[in-house]
Amino acid sequence: MSDLIKAFRESLETLDRVSAEALFQQALAAQTPIAAIESLVVPALEQMGQAWQEGSVALSQVYMSGRFCEELVERVLPPSDPDRKHQPRSAIVLLNDYHALGKRIVYSVMRASGFELFDYGRMDVEQLVERAIADRIRVLMISVLMLPSALRVSEVCARLKSRDSGIRVLVGGAPFLFDEQLWREVGADAMGHSASEAVTIVERWMGDMA
Ligand code: B12
Secondary structure, eight states: HHHHHHHHHHHHTTTOHHHHHHHHHHHHHHHHHHIIIIIIHHHHHHHHHHHHHHHHOOHHHHHHHHHHHHHHHHHHOSSSSOOEEEEEEEEEEEESOOOOOOHHHHHHHHHHEEEEEEEEEEOHHHHHHHHHHHOOEEEEEOOSSSSSHHHHHHHHHHHHHTOOOEEEEEEEHHHHHHTHHHHHHTSSSEEOSSHHHHHHHHHHHHHOOO
């Protein structure tokens, strides 16, 4: 798989869409769409982010790769599962950030696993708290990729608690991957490393929320 990731990353860096598409198809032939995304697309983009930090790739390359991967992912993720689950009432949001890909993947994986959930798109703290309470949400999933956005999750949690909402908050995204204690510090109820972990955690919560 590491050879495939390397080749995929090279085709993204050189904006060779044909080759990137072919390599993605190769990964899809061997595994489910979700597994292909998490084992090929996610690590390739992470490596490019690292390379950008070290100065060996340009932000434009990272941006074009992100956009192209979004298209690839959009095409293969199933929109829904016929055996849809209805509990608990859930929503997913991108807080303040513009890094939409992680949220998009988590949303699709949740739906593909049978969950119905609101997609709030991108919101700020105030909008999010009001909307979640108005919608009587039980599980709120927050995706962020920037540290300042992650720190604002603490405002969301504090406001939800002060309104006695009983909403459980599940967070994910790069800052929580970099610092394993951050989710506790911002007052979230859990953190997921991947889209598939989101499903496992919500399923676990379903037992005690029924
Ligand atoms: C691609 C990318 C971009 C693209 C975004 C394209 C898009 N449409 O999303 C572009 C080029 C636009 C971009 C812009 C910027 N970026 Co950027 N970007 C990245 C990069 C390389 C990859 C992100 C990505 O899409 N990964 C693939 C997705 C699928 O992975 P993911 O989001 O982590 O999601 C997975 C898990 O985290 C989890 N997950 C995600 N959300 C949730 C939610 C829940 C509830 C759960 C359970 C799980 C979960 O499941 C997902 C699937 O497995 C990261 C590097 C990195 N290490 O993450 C930097 C990174 C996030 N960017 C960074 C920065 C600084 C920026 C800019 C400020 C750069 C600039 N100077 O302009 C801007 C800011 C944009 C903004 N205001 O939001 C920094 C943030 C650093 C920090 N500490 O805050 C990073 C970490 C790079 C770095 N190492 O410095 N970026």
